[in-house]
Amino acid sequence: xxxxxxxxxxxxxxxxxxxxxxxxxxxxxxxxxxxxxxxxxxxxxxxxxxxxxxxxxxxxxxxxxxxxxxxxxxxxxxxxxxxxxxxxxxxxxxxxxxxxxxxxxxxxxxxxxxxxxxxxxxxxxxxxxxxxxxxxxxxxxxxxxxxxxxxxxxxxxxxxxxxxxxxx
Numbered sequence: 001x002x003x004x005x006x007x008x009x010x011x012x013x014x015x016x017x018x019x020x021x022x023x024x025x026x027x028x029x030x031x032x033x034x035x036x037x038x039x040x041x042x043x044x045x046x047x048x049x050x051x052x053x054x055x056x057x058x059x060x061x062x063x064x065x066x067x068x069x070x071x072x073x074x075x076x077x078x079x080x081x082x083x084x085x086x087x088x089x090x091x092x093x094x095x096x097x098x099x100x101x102x103x104x105x106x107x108x109x110x111x112x113x114x115x116x117x118x119x120x121x122x123x124x125x126x127x128x129x130x131x132x133x134x135x136x137x138x139x140x141x142x143x144x145x146x147x148x149x150x151x152x153x154x155x156x157x158x159x160x161x162x163x164x165x166x167x168x
Contacts, residue, residue, distance in 0.1 A: 003061035010055030066090035
């Protein structure tokens with residue numbers, strides 16, 4: 001008999017496990033060097049006074065099986081809130097049990113309960129398995145958008161421009 005899948009909110013004591021899953025996700029997509037976060041970062045920004053994200057944890061027989069890390073977003077075009085899924089990860093040995101789908105559906109249900117009307121996420125260009133998985137669930141590729149970003153020193157230089165300093 002197969003143990004049931006339990007979904008529960010992530011807790012501060014899960015930080016090490018959450019971070020380990022994110023590292024595994026980075027390795028899975030071939031970009032482990034991109035992950036510079038620490039468990040301390042996750043603790044401070046996810047479980048502090050003003051959490052920047054939430055997690056939903058999947059367990060099977062008391063073992064960590066996967067997670068969905070997400071946060072609220074807002075569409076000015078729709079005039080409604082939504083949810084952004086930053087990371088979805090399922091341990092290899094638990095794949096094929098629809099754990100990823102269950103995590104996404106639960107996050108979507110919670111968003112809807114709070115007035116949300118949409119879910120967004122990004123998929124790495126080369127991750128064909130993830131693309132097929134999301135398409136199967138009806139989470140379609142948006143042909144009219146492209147993600148752009150600025151990080152690190154370039155971000156700091158952009159943000160710290162003299163025009164942004166307070167004027168006296």
